[in-house]
Amino acid sequence: MASTITDITPDQPAFDQLADLFDEYRVHYGETTDPGGTAQWLREQLTAGPLRAAVALPDLGFVTTVVLPASLRLATFWQVRDLYVRPDRRRGGTARALLNHVVDQARAAGAIRVSLQTEPDNVPARALYTSAGFRPVEGLIGLSLTLSATAQRV
Template sequence: MPSDISAATAATLAPLFDEYRAHYGETPFPARTTAWLETHLAAGRLTAYTAGTEGFITVTVQPASLRLSTAWVIRDLYVRPGHRRRGTARSLLTHVITEARAAGALRVSLQTETDNAGALALYESLGFYRVTGLELLNLSL
């Protein structure tokens, strides 16, 4: 069973966040990771929650212009390999959904790779649905 969910500080999140980055092929860089997290958490551009040392989730809050509301966007979700399939990701997601609902958000959104069947099944079991008719576009700088 996952640990209690709590707000994360840069210091508590940095080791897990660097492990997450390494999982996706990035070179661990503890000092830079901590500084990056401190900057974005302190500025309110990013909110993070941890489930002990099992995993974490990060969220941004964005204006939902047309509806004059907000939308919460899950940016990162990571559970350490030894803790997967034990409910940690579900607990982190449920916590964010509850927080967003309490804050009056219009929706919670996320994205994942199309072949990430396990994650897609989890998200859909929580009520997330695939959005069709939209394309994700990037401009590399």
């Protein structure tokens, strides 16, 4: 049975499934489970923030994206922030279907590109992304400044 991919807002019944799955995703990457905090954060981000989400049911996967300005081109681009399918449901095409869903939506909205990032050792994800046409960005270096109570001022 193929998954049905649905865009999710906090007022939809499937939001609770998304929140549970998102908490599971956080735990998968080493965070402590926090179902209430996860649901609250998602609700805030989907309501007032730039985050968008789609869920694949019944295969239990999701994707989140943000739409960002492409200022030099006076356009927008979409960035995939999170893509997750439950481990026991992988290798069935759900991740590819979620990725295609984002690309189709971005294209329909007139975005100039879809971007994403992943860890260098996430071989399965990199294989999926390259097979879908994503390529490394040459000539750019990603930089990040971690903000915390002990972070130095710039």
